[in-house]
Amino acid sequence: MTHPTNGKAWEDFDNCWPDFAKDVRNLRLGLATDVSILLAT
């Protein structure tokens, strides 16, 4: 199992918003429309 931290999209976000990335307490969220999708994976 991998975590999205290793993903390109995450890295890209950090580069775009260094202010946000500085504080590790800042929350990163995902939006899901249907929970069955997540539980099935």
Add this chain to the structure above:
Amino acid sequence: MNSSYSMWPIFVIPYNLPPWLCMQESNFMMSLLIPGPHSQGKAFDVFLQPLVEDLLELWRGVDTLDAITGKDFKLRAAVLWCIHDYPALSTLSGCTTSGYFACGYFACLHCDKSPLSYAIRSKICYIGHGCFLPKGHRLCKASDFKSLHGNSAKLGTFTIEELLEELENIRDVRVGQKRKRSRDRVPIWGRRVCLWDIPYWPSLKLRHNFDVMHIEKNVCESLLGTILDIKGKLKDTTNARLDLADLKIRNELQFQHNGDDYDMPKARYTLSKSKKTQFLNFLKDAKFLDGYA
């Protein structure tokens, strides 16, 4: 399953947690519950508004107590992406998912200016995806599909500025309102969803993630139906063979003249009876890890 009434919950998942916790149901936060009985379709946006307002506030930062240090700090939060299935893409992103401009790949990432689709007989055909293959890939070279890969030039993609301009054009499109179709505009985007109000939204690399559960199931079923030659399930139909003739590819599969009749040649990928038995026996004996089958 009785589906006379459906509700659409929208969950927010914190990715700060380690992977084994982040996908646990107890860590999901249900932010919205959209009532049914039917899908809200384009009106979905109205329901999304309160969530977007909250997200905007969270992006600016809210006072939060750090339990360890005992001090207040500004907590900020950002949405990295949405997770949904293909039908929900049009609802959530406002881009077209049917017709000639339906290629989901472009809608999310590149928005191709000249979509790779055209009409064959009774369907819309999406072709030319060879241009996504690495240069010199063996499938690009294969003569079977040569005419389809003919113009595998670099795709015309929208820059983020062009994309924002496109969206600006349809800013006023509201639910239930008819809009004029202009010929010079590529109608990829139907409306501007409120998610675009979030300041960091345009800079995201991957705005929408597909759940491939249904896509995988359908592809697998069609594939098995075709190789096992199951009536009604197979995709190797008379019309499919006629399409090949229209596209001028795969000569060996096109109808062959035989006197007054036409013969439908047997395809390489249809299994013979003994091969079918072998294949089914293999499936019967196959063993998988727990939770994989």
